[in-house]
Amino acid sequence: MSALRQQLGDFSSIICFKAAITGMEEALGDKATAIALTSAGRARGKKLAEELGLAGSSMSLDEAASKLNMALGKDGTRLCIVEKIVAEGDNIKVYTSETFCSAGEPPNSPRKCTFTMGAVWGAIEQLIGKRFKGVHTESVLRGGTHDVFEFTPF
Known part of the structure; x- marks a missing residue:
């Protein structure tokens, strides 16, 4: 696949995208922005899962974590590092970093992962x-070792 832009390539700055998020929060409010970003992330995750052959596969959670990390981590879009995916009963926990x-x-920031959790959520579904x-249950901003997303079936 070729780059989307001839000179600048496919990547943009976290600083610029986070400015867009804070601008949306100011215009729409925190809750509406979180809903929109989570929904956008889920759509991205679902499409990514299809591209990676995860949809409907019998792939193990370890294999899925590896594929998601390749696509979202250092060698992919750099959205996050997917460390591991574990099943706890019917619940699924995804451990991410960066x-x-x-x-x-800043430390103790109340910021929750919205787009990132949504992308992982869509792929898991x-x-x-x-x-x-989906719920963001642990945060590196509030003393956690990872940003952990927990998914409970309806």
């Missing part, structure tokens, strides 16, 4: 073939 949403935030409720 998330786009937490970048540059495609992989598992179920609808989930």
Whole structure:
């Protein structure tokens, strides 16, 4: 696949995109912006899962984590590092680091991952073939070792 832009390539600055997020928060409010960004992330994650062959596959969670990390991590779009995906009963937990949403935030910031969690959420739904409720349960901004997204089936 060729670059989307001839000279600048496919990547943009976290600083610029985070400025867009804070501008949306000022114009729309925190909740409406979070809903929109999470929804956009889920759409991206679903499309990514299809591109990676995750949709409807019998791939293990370890294999899925590896594929997602390749696509979203250092060798991909650099949205986040997907460290691991674990099943706890019917729940799925995804451990991430260096998330786009937490970048540059001060310690104890109330910032939640929205787009990033949404992207992982959409991919998990495609992989598992179920609808989930997603929650950002642990944050590196508030003492966690990872940004953890927990998905519970409806």
